[in-house]
Structure formats: structure tokens, C-alpha cells
Amino acid sequence: MIITSDESDYISFVKARLREQFLMYDLGPLRYFLGIEVSSTSDGFYISQEKYIQDLLARAALSDERTVETPMELNVHPRASDGDPLTDPVRYRHLVGSLVYLAVTRPNVSYPVHILSQFVSAPTSVHYSHLLHVLRYLRGTISHRLFFPHSSSLQLQAYSDATWASDPSDRRSLSAYCVFLCGSLIAWKTKKQTTVSCSSVEAEL
Structure with a gap:
């Protein structure tokens, strides 16, 4: 949304009233907050976590520079019993937890993050290999961003889908949805x- 002069005046009024009650500073336009980068153009806003991904890849200490085309291999349904238990599961838990926060701006990794999160209590070598796959995908798509245009039709669109009995351990299905408002992905x-x-x-029902 484009801010008009009246809205700018009201924002200034609110800031002035807040300063009367709280110690606060005006840091100017939002650029970076809690690992989320915001950039503004004449067309709209871009939201990304490029620096956050760079820091995540540095912490993961991958031994190669490979990238992959998809966040997870097709038709992969990990089980709790796959592979050998990790001797030190702390790294796995730390990286998966970081991916959960990354999904705030990267909906394309929400599915593999959901899968990997199911094994944080007892991760194995197979689960860790899938985790590395996600990290290599992020390395190749590090500049991907969400775009929120200034002007578009005020229209709400929602899409949903579901698998059937995709979890090999309990035969339960997965549901997924995404919601667009004014052409921008919001949920x-x-x-x-x-x-x-x-x-x-x-x-699906």
C-alpha cells in the first residue's frame, strides 16, 4: 500500500505520542529485523533472509559447494528407523530449528522442514542427509524473495492440497495450503x- 500524506502525518502523530510515554528512537525505514531483510522499491516491498541463510550455511560447515534443484528428493518418505542414530544430535536439532524460522520467508522449504522436524528427538544419518539436501537447495536459491506489490486488485485467493497416506509410519496424510491477498503470499x-x-x-476434504 502506498502511504499518502495524511497517513504519514498520522504516523508522525502516533510516534510523538509514543515518545511521551516510552523511551524510543526513530530508526527510519525498516531494513533489517530479526534476520529478516526488507527492501523497498517503487513497485513494492521485498522480504528475504539472505544473510540469515549465509550464516546458517556457515554454521552447517558443508564440505562442498554443490547445489540441488529441489528442496527434497521426490517420493521420499523418511522413517524413524532409517539409518544409524547420530552420535551427536545437537547439530541436527540446531539446524532444523533454524530452518523453522527461515520458513517465515521461504514457503518453498516448509514441507521438508515439516518432515525433518518429526525426527529431532532421535535423528539418524539418513535424516541428516536430507537436511544437507535442503541446505544445498538454499545455497542455490539464496536470493529468492517474497514480493508485496504496492498496488493490485483487492482479491483473496487460497490454494490447498493433500497427500494420501504418505507417512509410512502411521499412514496419515499431509495437508498444505497457501493464501494470497492482492497477489501477495501472506500465509x-x-x-x-x-x-x-x-x-x-x-x-483432501
Whole structure:
């Protein structure tokens, strides 16, 4: 949304009243906050976490410079029993936790993060290899950003989909959705369903 002069005056008024009650400083236009980068152009706003990803890759200490095209391999359904238990699961938990926060601006990794988060209590070598796959994908797509245009039609659009019995351990399905307002992605989620669906139709309902 483009701020008009009246709105700017009101914002200044609110800032002045807040200063009367609290010790605060006007740091100017938002550029960086809690690992989230915001850049403004004449067309709209871009939100990204490029520096956050760089720091994450540095902490992961990958031994190669490879990149991959997808955040997770197709038709992969990890099990808790896959692979050998990690001798030190702290790194796995730390990296997955960082990915959870990264999904704030990167909806394209929400699915693999959901999958990897299920094994933080007892991760294995196979789970860790899938985690490295996600990191290599992020390395190749580090500049991807969310865009919020200044002007567009005030229209709400929502899309949803579901798998059927995709979890090999309990046969439960996954649901996912994304919501667009004015052409901008504002909400998304991937979640395992609470009950076992008897058909793909039931899973989608």
C-alpha cells in the first residue's frame, strides 16, 4: 500500500505520542529485523533472509559447494528407523530449528522442514542427509524473495492440497495450503492430519 500524506502525518502523530510515554528512537525505514531483510522499491516491498541463510550455511560447515534443484528428493518418505542414530544430535536439532524460522520467508522449504522436524528427538544419518539436501537447495536459491506489490486488485485467493497416506509410519496424510491477498503470499502451512484418511478424497476434504 502506498502511504499518502495524511497517513504519514498520522504516523508522525502516533510516534510523538509514543515518545511521551516510552523511551524510543526513530530508526527510519525498516531494513533489517530479526534476520529478516526488507527492501523497498517503487513497485513494492521485498522480504528475504539472505544473510540469515549465509550464516546458517556457515554454521552447517558443508564440505562442498554443490547445489540441488529441489528442496527434497521426490517420493521420499523418511522413517524413524532409517539409518544409524547420530552420535551427536545437537547439530541436527540446531539446524532444523533454524530452518523453522527461515520458513517465515521461504514457503518453498516448509514441507521438508515439516518432515525433518518429526525426527529431532532421535535423528539418524539418513535424516541428516536430507537436511544437507535442503541446505544445498538454499545455497542455490539464496536470493529468492517474497514480493508485496504496492498496488493490485483487492482479491483473496487460497490454494490447498493433500497427500494420501504418505507417512509410512502411521499412514496419515499431509495437508498444505497457501493464501494470497492482492497477489501477495501472506500465509502458508504444511501439517500432518490428525486422523487416517480412507481415500484421497477424504484426505483432501
